[in-house]
Amino acid sequence: MNYVPGTAEEQREMLESIGKKRMDDLFECIPDSLRHKEDLPLPEGMCEPQVIEAFEDMANNNKVYKTCFRGAGAYRHFIPSVVSRLAGRAEFVTAYTPYQAEMSQGVLQAIFEYQTMICELTGMEASNAGVYDGAQAAAEALAMFRERKRTKSVVCGAVKPMTLQTIKTYCETAGAELAVVPEKNGRTDLDALEKALDDTVSAVYVEQPNYYGLTEEIEKIADLTRNAGAKLVTGCYPISLALLKSPGEYGADAAVGEAQPLGNPLSFGGPYLGFMAVKMKDVRRLPGRIVGQTVDNEGRTAYVLTLQAREQHIRREKAGSSICSNQALCALSATIYCAAMGKEGLREVALRSMEKAHYAAKEISRIKGYELIYDGFFFNEFVTACPVEPGALMKKLAENDILGGLPFERDGQTRILWCCTEVNTREEIDKLVELLKGGVPV
Amino acid sequence: MSKLIFETGKPGRRCACLPASDVPEVAIPPQLMRTKPARLPETAEVDLVRHYTNLSRKAFGVDNGFYPLGSCTMKYNPKRNEEVAALKGFTGVHPLQGEETTQGCLKLMHTLAERICGITGMDAVTLQPAAGAHGEMTGLALIKAYLTDRGETERIKLIVPDSAHGTNPASAAMAGFTIVNIPSNPQGLVDVQALESVVGDDTAALMLTNPNTLGLFERDIEKIADIVHSAGGLLYYDGANMNAIMGISRPGDMGFDVMHLNLHKTFSTPHGGGGPGSGPVACKEFLRPFLPSPLVAEKDGIYSFENPEKSIGRVRSFYGNFLVNVRALAYIMTLGAKGLRESSENAVLNANYMMENLKDTYTVAFDTPCMHEFVITLEPLKKQNGVTAADIAKGLVDKGIHPPTMYFPLIVPEALMIEPTETESRETLDEAVEAFKEIYAAALENPGELHRAPVTTPVGRPDETTAVRNPVLRYEFPSED
Numbered sequence: 001m002n003y004v005p006g007t008a009e010e011q012r013e014m015l016e017s018i019g020k021k022r023m024d025d026l027f028e029c030i031p032d033s034l035r036h037k038e039d040l041p042l043p044e045g046m047c048e049p050q051v052i053e054a055f056e057d058m059a060n061n062n063k064v065y066k067t068c069f070r071g072a073g074a075y076r077h078f079i080p081s082v083v084s085r086l087a088g089r090a091e092f093v094t095a096y097t098p099y100q101a102e103m104s105q106g107v108l109q110a111i112f113e114y115q116t117m118i119c120e121l122t123g124m125e126a127s128n129a130g131v132y133d134g135a136q137a138a139a140e141a142l143a144m145f146r147e148r149k150r151t152k153s154v155v156c157g158a159v160k161p162m163t164l165q166t167i168k169t170y171c172e173t174a175g176a177e178l179a180v181v182p183e184k185n186g187r188t189d190l191d192a193l194e195k196a197l198d199d200t201v202s203a204v205y206v207e208q209p210n211y212y213g214l215t216e217e218i219e220k221i222a223d224l225t226r227n228a229g230a231k232l233v234t235g236c237y238p239i240s241l242a243l244l245k246s247p248g249e250y251g252a253d254a255a256v257g258e259a260q261p262l263g264n265p266l267s268f269g270g271p272y273l274g275f276m277a278v279k280m281k282d283v284r285r286l287p288g289r290i291v292g293q294t295v296d297n298e299g300r301t302a303y304v305l306t307l308q309a310r311e312q313h314i315r316r317e318k319a320g321s322s323i324c325s326n327q328a329l330c331a332l333s334a335t336i337y338c339a340a341m342g343k344e345g346l347r348e349v350a351l352r353s354m355e356k357a358h359y360a361a362k363e364i365s366r367i368k369g370y371e372l373i374y375d376g377f378f379f380n381e382f383v384t385a386c387p388v389e390p391g392a393l394m395k396k397l398a399e400n401d402i403l404g405g406l407p408f409e410r411d412g413q414t415r416i417l418w419c420c421t422e423v424n425t426r427e428e429i430d431k432l433v434e435l436l437k438g439g440v441p442v
Numbered sequence: 443m444s445k446l447i448f449e450t451g452k453p454g455r456r457c458a459c460l461p462a463s464d465v466p467e468v469a470i471p472p473q474l475m476r477t478k479p480a481r482l483p484e485t486a487e488v489d490l491v492r493h494y495t496n497l498s499r500k501a502f503g504v505d506n507g508f509y510p511l512g513s514c515t516m517k518y519n520p521k522r523n524e525e526v527a528a529l530k531g532f533t534g535v536h537p538l539q540g541e542e543t544t545q546g547c548l549k550l551m552h553t554l555a556e557r558i559c560g561i562t563g564m565d566a567v568t569l570q571p572a573a574g575a576h577g578e579m580t581g582l583a584l585i586k587a588y589l590t591d592r593g594e595t596e597r598i599k600l601i602v603p604d605s606a607h608g609t610n611p612a613s614a615a616m617a618g619f620t621i622v623n624i625p626s627n628p629q630g631l632v633d634v635q636a637l638e639s640v641v642g643d644d645t646a647a648l649m650l651t652n653p654n655t656l657g658l659f660e661r662d663i664e665k666i667a668d669i670v671h672s673a674g675g676l677l678y679y680d681g682a683n684m685n686a687i688m689g690i691s692r693p694g695d696m697g698f699d700v701m702h703l704n705l706h707k708t709f710s711t712p713h714g715g716g717g718p719g720s721g722p723v724a725c726k727e728f729l730r731p732f733l734p735s736p737l738v739a740e741k742d743g744i745y746s747f748e749n750p751e752k753s754i755g756r757v758r759s760f761y762g763n764f765l766v767n768v769r770a771l772a773y774i775m776t777l778g779a780k781g782l783r784e785s786s787e788n789a790v791l792n793a794n795y796m797m798e799n800l801k802d803t804y805t806v807a808f809d810t811p812c813m814h815e816f817v818i819t820l821e822p823l824k825k826q827n828g829v830t831a832a833d834i835a836k837g838l839v840d841k842g843i844h845p846p847t848m849y850f851p852l853i854v855p856e857a858l859m860i861e862p863t864e865t866e867s868r869e870t871l872d873e874a875v876e877a878f879k880e881i882y883a884a885a886l887e888n889p890g891e892l893h894r895a896p897v898t899t900p901v902g903r904p905d906e907t908t909a910v911r912n913p914v915l916r917y918e919f920p921s922e923d
Contacts, residue, residue, distance in 0.1 A: 269760025
């Protein structure tokens, strides 16, 4: 099987018409020493039923839990049926980046709608068309604000570990300095942040809510950052923005985050979608694709990829980033999701996720040994202690078709990071609590 | 022009609903609440469905028609790949649920990495990068970490030919390298003398696409590799054009040390209107310790994650664009060694066939047998009567063909870069050749008409200058008072 329409007869005729006898003759330009003489070391090709069976076997070798209390960067929210039905339309799926605007108005308009929704959620003025994921968005945002005299990035300690690791890789590779501010009681240590903010700092990255689900004293962080002449980049959980104060409202210079919760399934970690939004004055620093509205040669409204002078295909080594794709289909899913949930629906998703988490936190923390570790307000994730061997506990929950919270070690203690979303029912939470109460076999 | 989704609907209209709440309400501290709601649409389901269905009708994919977009390999995207990527056993898996319950995912990743090694002649693979440009950045980070580990920090120069994709120098700059551009020779290949004159103790690596962006195989590649390696530098392979040589020749055998693939090009995963793609990085054994964490290892049929000892860290969250990787493996398993080789053979055959049939009418930039793509130049026509590459491209739009890549590579003036791919039939190629010729005739007869093309699309040529001067990047809601 090879998806090649040409018959053997046609191939022979076509070869003849260009003065060649055999397929091999097409590759005369490749030195003989570099020609791969035998077959590639791969198994033989398969027919469709065999392929499907092989993949079903692999898929069946994964566990898909009925109930999930784990987040930590990837979230199970309900996805309305319209999302995959519409985003799965072949015209969208099999299109290229909309370089040819006239025949790509559908893709371009959808991105324009996406940019508008991201601006609305974040309270920022300009959004790009999306980047690879939330972690990379954070790394790109810090790179975007680096200046000749201000080269140091500062990251608050309570951010998602994988985001921090990604930022580290980007900074180390670019040879840029990075400082990590320690956490204090699960939140950014404001005194330590103030000390870290010297005149070489270009930007500060903080998450709201942070890795532990806690809300940071974001306005104080914004003030400290501003007073030091640095830029504030906030990493946001997009669902929470339907309720919580937006980065625009507290004066952040960039809002970034992982948009997977908006209509994209868990999918073992990808493809996901990073969003990035800034103030209009900084739009020319923004990496990635941006769609703009204009008119065509007859004055009709039209959409185009714009401000391309920022990008690699024009600026080459002077571009701020090499990114050229925008996870377009994931962005389309996010757009359709936001449209389907709507103004009121997304607020409800946020509210329910938070309420379920607060109910779960209250019930779980009543159990001896599972007390809440941090005080103060949290959104839909929270951390408890764990009085038993976490592996045994997770195994017990798994036997009941529950993916428990994420165990982690801090200061030599075992902790669990729990998550709820609107899909978790009270019944599920009560069952979890019962199972926790029952302990684990020693 | 269709309305924006924000301009449809009415306050109070809903599409989705949630079950009634079964837990107590929670008071949010007022200082944490947003004061102004996000103005998301309020639309009924049927109107939402029609809105995006209508937008899809204003998009053009491989499933709509011929897409000879050079350097992008717009081959057919098999539907079975979509089917297997939609399996609940993949889409419903949490990335942090542990190795024990994700053996299927890990096996898939491990198998794909192995297949990529076989196809490229490399020894180790990371599937983490989300796209080609991301792969470049990752590959260059490996080179940087390797050189730093050896104490060779004076190697800061990255050599890039002038025919390279723009991502090459941009990724190199992100990795903190200084870029040295070298010219192509009159045959469109790397100027070996120029290369010799720039390599030295400060050379980190050469980045090369082979076949290059002109669709020509760098036949001196062994010598090129020797020059760079002798100077102590490494060779990076931009896998964008791998579709020309699967089963024919392997980058690992050519002397490349590290490379990326574009699974959304060569391995048939859909482009999605601009992603998600997947840009795995493959490397030789000596670079394996520097690969991003984690990699998938196998022992006695059990799969697990492992962190390479000198890993550069992460380039994103989790393990890559997993569902894209699912599709790519489905493609590789469908084709097998023989099918992959036949794909490349027919990709090259189709390109040469089209070039041969066009070259009496159009000026081919390098009149020599090509690989999977070729470049024509409209410079003579532009001089003759002002018709540009863009005009020809827009003429093709009116004939229902997606235009070739325009104005790239930069070293060919008024360039159109044509890559038919192997999944197009001879009839499609013949019809496209006919369309190209008709447009050429029209260009000679009535250039003014071509300047106005396209006329069959929802909009004509957009005013890009105004878009840049006065950027409108979001919908402005009517004022609420």
